[in-house]
Amino acid sequence: MNGNKGLFSIWLAVLGVAIVAGLFTTVKLFAQGHGLFNANDVLLWTLPLGVYIFLALSSSGLTLLSGLPLVFGVQKYEVFAKRLVFLAIATLCGAFVAIGLELGSVFHMIYIVFSPNLSSPIWWMGAIYSLELVVLIVKFWRMHRGDWHSGFSKNLGTASFILALVAPLMIGSVFGITESRVTYFGPVMSIYCLVMAFLSGTALFNLYSLVVNRVMGNGVAAELYEEFAVIFAYAAGVVVVFTLLKYAIESATVVPEFLVYREFEHAFGTVGVFHSEVLLGLFLPFVLLLIPSVRKTAFGKILTSALILLGTLFMHMEILLAGQSHPVGPKAEQYPGFISYFPSIWEILVFVFALAIVLLLYTLGERYLKLAEAPE
Amino acid sequence: MPRYAMIIDLQRCVGCGACSIACRNENNVPEGIYWSNKITETSGTFPNVRYHYIPTLCNHCEYAPCVRGCPTRAMHKLDNGITMHDPKKCIGCKYCEFNCPYGVIYFNWGKPHKFWQDTRAAIRGGTASPEEVVREVGGKAVPYYNPEREATLPGIRPTGVVEKCTFCDHRVKKGELPYCVEACPADARIFGDISDPNSDVRRLLGKFRPFRLREQLGTGPHIFYIRGYNPAAYQPTKGGV
Numbered sequence: 068m069n070g071n072k073g074l075f076s077i078w079l080a081v082l083g084v085a086i087v088a089g090l091f092t093t094v095k096l097f098a099q100g101h102g103l104f105n106a107n108d109v110l111l112w113t114l115p116l117g118v119y120i121f122l123a124l125s126s127s128g129l130t131l132l133s134g135l136p137l138v139f140g141v142q143k144y145e146v147f148a149k150r151l152v153f154l155a156i157a158t159l160c161g162a163f164v165a166i167g168l169e170l171g172s173v174f175h176m177i178y179i180v181f182s183p184n185l186s187s188p189i190w191w192m193g194a195i196y197s198l199e200l201v202v203l204i205v206k207f208w209r210m211h212r213g214d215w216h217s218g219f220s221k222n223l224g225t226a227s228f229i230l231a232l233v234a235p236l237m238i239g240s241v242f243g244i245t246e247s248r249v250t251y252f253g254p255v256m257s258i259y260c261l262v263m264a265f266l267s268g269t270a271l272f273n274l275y276s277l278v279v280n281r282v283m284g285n286g287v288a289a290e291l292y293e294e295f296a297v298i299f300a301y302a303a304g305v306v307v308v309f310t311l312l313k314y315a316i317e318s319a320t321v322v323p324e325f326l327v328y329r330e331f332e333h334a335f336g337t338v339g340v341f342h343s344e345v346l347l348g349l350f351l352p353f354v355l356l357l358i359p360s361v362r363k364t365a366f367g368k369i370l371t372s373a374l375i376l377l378g379t380l381f382m383h384m385e386i387l388l389a390g391q392s393h394p395v396g397p398k399a400e401q402y403p404g405f406i407s408y409f410p411s412i413w414e415i416l417v418f419v420f421a422l423a424i425v426l427l428l429y430t431l432g433e434r435y436l437k438l439a440e441a442p443e
Numbered sequence: 444m445p446r447y448a449m450i451i452d453l454q455r456c457v458g459c460g461a462c463s464i465a466c467r468n469e470n471n472v473p474e475g476i477y478w479s480n481k482i483t484e485t486s487g488t489f490p491n492v493r494y495h496y497i498p499t500l501c502n503h504c505e506y507a508p509c510v511r512g513c514p515t516r517a518m519h520k521l522d523n524g525i526t527m528h529d530p531k532k533c534i535g536c537k538y539c540e541f542n543c544p545y546g547v548i549y550f551n552w553g554k555p556h557k558f559w560q561d562t563r564a565a566i567r568g569g570t571a572s573p574e575e576v577v578r579e580v581g582g583k584a585v586p587y588y589n590p591e592r593e594a595t596l597p598g599i600r601p602t603g604v605v606e607k608c609t610f611c612d613h614r615v616k617k618g619e620l621p622y623c624v625e626a627c628p629a630d631a632r633i634f635g636d637i638s639d640p641n642s643d644v645r646r647l648l649g650k651f652r653p654f655r656l657r658e659q660l661g662t663g664p665h666i667f668y669i670r671g672y673n674p675a676a677y678q679p680t681k682g683g684v
Binding site for chain 2: 097099100101102104107111112169171172175176178179182183184186187189190193241244245246247248391395396397398399400
């Protein structure tokens, strides 16, 4: 980016266009309502919410990863710490854009503060992510000012780590405590969200830092990337085990909702008994990561990270849609037994808007905030 | 304080849908949204078939999942057990709708009563436009607008929030029956105080064996169904031999 002003300007212009399109979408949505989405009273939550889940969980994953140097004192990773915290902030901002545009009456958000419901997982999710954003910003500010190891700075690191552990559990419980939708796997969904957060956060960091390293060169020792690739492989392994367990339960149970689920829920197609996104976005990159000659190359790392990043987005979408594609109770009188879905242009623009915000922040942060900085 | 509940007598219910129409009029319910609805199903194989009809509305659950999950307490319980919604506090997250096991909560995806805002004549050159009709009869958004609904809830709920049955709390407050109960030509709906041992609701619950929808979820619905319409007879035999 430093070397080529022309390319940088074009990149900023592309992001600018995406953000203007996003702002237009925002005005349109709040003027005309969410009927612009291909959602209805059966399929309530669609692409914007899937994007929120993906970005919010990735942000938590990045924060968890930053805990290695900032909470557990692994000094050799301090060179990644500032970038990890910044990426977590930027990614969370994108998540907030997506959820903001998903809500029907975003201006009533004030009642989250004035009329809180402590039994609501959505309240906890919103509160924890808001707090996490504040703590991360303050932590970043301290690091930027050179305060890495004061008690205050360390406590901020610990607080953000704890918040990042709890927040994915809350996203999971939004789905998990819904008694009437058993295909969300109840409380297990929270654990699933936590491991997915760590996986997508690690994938995002690997992909981002390797691309930045290629473009700008940041002088970080290659061994550190090797070690991160191993952490990445472990994270993928945990999700692989979890996903296989999920498949086993889904295929063995005779609970009626799961029978329907088995029959219809293949939003992105299947290969054999496996969903395409799981096969290509999780199992394949995991196998590739197990091969040292692939894992150790920059191309191998970038490929596996990109596959997993896309895979996690599609897996979240699959789970989100699958649990709500059948009408509940009397809604079967109005709607067909199975609702198919493809996002509307407005939903895609919400996705583009959130992504553009994330990428713009990444770009500006990389250029102006010395993200490769580490303590002496 | 009373705890309100409703009994629907399936033997008396003829499936005429008067409850749904009355509800729409009373509560200015927009198109595509059903506070009062039904579940229909056909079972068996021809010629041995049977048709089931179950009227539905908000169950005003004792342990309502929609109330538990609402982040701003827009969905809340009144002291009399009615599950009520405050559109001013609703952020439009739709979690109540997602969480409701009974499919009785709806979201306002667009401008409500859009049809009646149309300025084009229904038949070009022959009739008035819907918008003109509303204006001529002095309605508000719809020609049959009921201002009494405004007593406890915006007469027409805005875009971007959910809405559902309120047991006609604005009528109940005045000592009147919910309008679906009032309008039922077969007197199939019995409404009253479940905490009063002498109420009709309690008497009927004691007399018949009621069922509730998805009772196994533990939500404690306050809509009970009794009896069932079945005029069929069959020849008695010893074990079908």
